[in-house]
Amino acid sequence: MQLEFKYADLLDDIAFKLVFGQDSTKNVMIEFLNQVIPDRTIVDVEFADKEIHPYLRDKKTSIYDLLCKTDNGSRIIVELQKRKQDSYAERMLYYSMHQILQQVEAGTDSFDFCPIYVISILNFTLDQNSDLDNVKTVYRLMEEKYGTLLTDRLTYIFKELPKFVKTAEELDGDVLEGMYFCLKNMPKLQERPDALKHGVFDTIFGIGELLGMDEMTREKILENMTTERDLKNQFDYARKEGYAIGREEGRQEGREEGLVSGRAEGKAETIRQMLVAGIPAAMIADALGITVEECEAYR
Numbered sequence: 001m002q003l004e005f006k007y008a009d010l011l012d013d014i015a016f017k018l019v020f021g022q023d024s025t026k027n028v029m030i031e032f033l034n035q036v037i038p039d040r041t042i043v044d045v046e047f048a049d050k051e052i053h054p055y056l057r058d059k060k061t062s063i064y065d066l067l068c069k070t071d072n073g074s075r076i077i078v079e080l081q082k083r084k085q086d087s088y089a090e091r092m093l094y095y096s097m098h099q100i101l102q103q104v105e106a107g108t109d110s111f112d113f114c115p116i117y118v119i120s121i122l123n124f125t126l127d128q129n130s131d132l133d134n135v136k137t138v139y140r141l142m143e144e145k146y147g148t149l150l151t152d153r154l155t156y157i158f159k160e161l162p163k164f165v166k167t168a169e170e171l172d173g174d175v176l177e178g179m180y181f182c183l184k185n186m187p188k189l190q191e192r193p194d195a196l197k198h199g200v201f202d203t204i205f206g207i208g209e210l211l212g213m214d215e216m217t218r219e220k221i222l223e224n225m226t227t228e229r230d231l232k233n234q235f236d237y238a239r240k241e242g243y244a245i246g247r248e249e250g251r252q253e254g255r256e257e258g259l260v261s262g263r264a265e266g267k268a269e270t271i272r273q274m275l276v277a278g279i280p281a282a283m284i285a286d287a288l289g290i291t292v293e294e295c296e297a298y299r
Helices: 013-020 023-036 088-103 175-188 200-208 215-253 256-276 281-288 292-296
Strands: 045-047 066-070 075-081 116-122 136-140 154-160
Touching (some): 013 200, 023 045
Parallel strands (some): 116 154
């Protein structure tokens, strides 16, 4: 069988959970967590129920991508997010609160709970981190002036993959950087880079190879990957063409107000072309920083 892709996109939900979220492959998750949380050594993890119902009626349910309970009692929520989303940081805060409520028992005087980590693997850059170059950022509850830690029980870790720019030739054997590389580049590969020698990559490339999957799983992942690629191509083309129109109109005006007008018209044309191409309004709105209602007005 000849396939367009040799390896699955690990940013696809199905592929991600195959590699990181099965008992049979949990060595990948354990290695990943020990790389990301170096201050605690994790020997084993248990994958827990990913759906947490609220204690109060009419409140939101938390549905995690993956929820791990470690051998030392820590709760670790792992979220994979491909596209920018409003109030993403607040959603992660909400998810962590459910894990506190799960641990603190009624009828006792204790409010003690095991450490909670929320790890977000993002295929975009957070607005809060737009001026930072590092892939990993860590947020904790700290005193504003002196940076004194209030508690070590809540930690929010963000991994922004667009900031990882190393090529296969630039990899030096660092395991975490190798994992970043795989998350970002697996569909582009035809072979495993020489620098990825650690045993965890045996599992990643073994499970991630499309021909090794059962037919139903492979077809679903391929369908998702093809749709994602087509949407990206449509999006890039519409944006390029739309802004080209805007720039040309701005040049023809030759005045500051003409430049502004041209850019505005270019943005409008971009939105119209994307809608015609079938790109969802919510995706366009996220990418261009407007509301869905503003986007829909261009139909």
